[in-house]
Amino acid sequence: MDNERVAAVLSEIGVLLELQGENPFKVRAYQNAARAIEGLAERIDDLAREDRLQEIPGIGEAIAKKVATLATTGDLPYHRELRETVPPGIFDVLRVRGLGPKKAKRLWKELGVLDLRSLRKACRDDRVKDLAGFGEKSQRMILEGIAFLEKAADRSLLGEALPLARELVAALTECPAVQRASLAGSIRRGKETIGDLDLVASSDDPEGVMEFFTGIVPDAETIARGRTKTSIRLESGIQADLRVVGGSEFPACLAYFTGSKEHNVRVRTLAASLGFKVNEYGVFREGSEKPEDIPDEEALYRALGLAYVPPELREDRGEIEAAREGKLPVLVEERDVKGVLHCHSIWSDGRASIHEMALAAKALGMKYLGIADHSKAAHYAGGLDEKKLVLQAAEIDAVEKRVKGLRILRGSEVDILADGSLDFADEVLAGLDFVVASVHSKFGMSEDEMTARIVRAIENPFVDCLAHPTGRLLLAREGYRVNLEKVIEAAARTWTFLEINGNPRRLDLDAVWARRAAQAEVKILLGPDAHDTEGLADTEYALLTARRAWLTKDDVANSLPVTRLLASLRRRRNPEAKRARKPRKRG
């Protein structure tokens, strides 16, 4: 059993014990153990076999025994028995904002709430507000929380869906009956959340492909199986739809199922005005049954007098006009990204050492790595105080000497305090190569207060970048209230970067706002917000979002080589240089 699943079971045991009113420290012990295993470099079943589990800090005799059982047999009776003591729907109830184990238990024991359905009914029947510790307001908040969860329920994060979809495409490509295979749909467009996975393949033997596809994943359930379309449900609950067409139909089919619907409508309207018909089988001259010769998507767009529109732009946000006039941007690409800032390490809440992060960054071909651990106000994340920051600087220098060909920059993700001041004094910030600032507390401020708070932070000459500007968590939490137009205006005025945070749960700024920021001449930083070596790859999700935002290489701060990036950072710290600059608007 892999580390992630073992960790998930331990963490669930923690929740179950909490529901039972167990000793909170015992609860925490399970959660600590889960976190330790999640961040482990070695395979947990190897450690179990070698009887080395207790070497992991946070795992003692009792948990080691349970983990050993779990890792070797794939089952833990203790966990199963605990699960039987609570209604399965209670885990959904716990996902409602504002409801923790204590309140969930009270709802369950006193009102018979077993799942979201009965919880909503209890609220609507006005029974929740009379419960001790609840009131009118909590009843209303719960109803809102349920609505939010339901809106999010049938969608997945890009970061979960894309790796799965790529595995499926890779597997399909191996199938002898398949000629070509590709991602399609919103996942190909890089949308931040995904309803289901759309795949397109071409073949002379669709039956053979469908046969292969239904058996592609051992535990997948087949929902529908036809000659041209088959749907399966993966173990994670995500649905994958495969469409199979003949070889010559592939490009039109791919374009059709990549969408978006709005983009397709515009393409078909344009085609009609030129005397063509476009559908999922090809491009047809009016009155003809015989399709035009369209070898690939480029040819399809060319036939309509359009430059090739990259999938990320296909949203009907001006791309058809730009393609017709030859004014599509040259979108930023993976090879343009020279390095990353905004990464964490074990000094705060990261799970890898600076050395491990450095090796991983170098392996990814990056030229620089910025370490930006949390500042002291972020207690929950083990934020660094001034003393530790100095110690960390020494380690960074030492690691940099060991890892040739990689610059390691000293930074901080400094908390923006409630009044807009920063968690470190200017003299401390001045000693760093770069500073990203972000909001991690007091999300409930009014829009005016929050905007003033953030603008004040941006105006600090040592703040180089505002990280995750809206604080949203996809499918989980709305961002705080903030006037982004004013934030962009302040960033443009002070040469402050705005981040596209690549953590799949954030993708913040989103594509629409990142585009507006770039139009206002604000440079965008693609930040992985990596908390382990694998997290460095989240830069890709920031990149996809940047492409959806029409960004070119020049719009992206970390497309600069390190010397020019550092020069640019130094320049923006000089107030004289700042005042001299007049922002100019761009189209």
Added chain:
DNA sequence: GCCGTTTTCGGCCCGACTGTTTTCAGTCG
């Protein structure tokens, strides 16, 4: 349940916020 050690048990992160209360419990980050 883990850890450190004071080798046998006491301490384990905590401040802020919110909606309840009338001094605080529960949740969140």
